[in-house]
Amino acid sequence: MATESTDYRSLIRDIPDFPQAGIMFRDITPLLGDAEAYRASIQALAEPFRGAGIDQVAAIEARGYMLGCPLAVELGAGFVPIRKLGKLPFETFQAEYSLEYGEAVIEIHRDALLAHHRVLLIDDVLATGGTMAAAINLIEQSGATIAGVAVLVELGALGGREALVGQDLFSLITL
Numbered sequence: 001m002a003t004e005s006t007d008y009r010s011l012i013r014d015i016p017d018f019p020q021a022g023i024m025f026r027d028i029t030p031l032l033g034d035a036e037a038y039r040a041s042i043q044a045l046a047e048p049f050r051g052a053g054i055d056q057v058a059a060i061e062a063r064g065y066m067l068g069c070p071l072a073v074e075l076g077a078g079f080v081p082i083r084k085l086g087k088l089p090f091e092t093f094q095a096e097y098s099l100e101y102g103e104a105v106i107e108i109h110r111d112a113l114l115a116h117h118r119v120l121l122i123d124d125v126l127a128t129g130g131t132m133a134a135a136i137n138l139i140e141q142s143g144a145t146i147a148g149v150a151v152l153v154e155l156g157a158l159g160g161r162e163a164l165v166g167q168d169l170f171s172l173i174t175l
């Protein structure tokens, strides 16, 4: 069982001005490196979605995989990678989203999700919500149902939650 008392916040390291000036980077590697806290965080992320009939966990490259893969195993679901443009070998759906400077594209395999699948989408950090909104767009193109959206860290001041209107968003830590 995940423990209520796990101090996840102390295991998120704040790195100022990374990868560029003005960004406070939330580094999750101390949490990943703590065996008990990592396991507890996966169980806590799984908890709201147990019994929700999750067929597939979809996660966003690359830090999303560090949570999405163990979460899929924990929930008895499959795992579906969402990747940056040009990395997936088979036919894909694509979605474009805005970064601070310019645009980016993420992809999902066209046959990864089926219309009857219930999908849990996970990433490490929710900031403006642009990345998550693009991933939701990919799942919608697949015709599957988004049963939930989860993040380890929600940066509350950046408005990501408001960008995901209508989604059932669960965040383990809000900063």
Ligand code: AMP
Pocket (backbone or CB within 6 Å): 023, 024, 025, 026, 027, 060, 063, 123, 124, 125, 126, 127, 128, 129, 130, 131, 132, 160
């Ligand atoms: P956004 O699209 O603005 O919600 O940004 C979310 C994506 O960018 C996630 O995949 C995060 O891994 C990454 N990200 C954005 N801001 C931060 C931050 N301050 N610290 C760590 N990762 C971040």
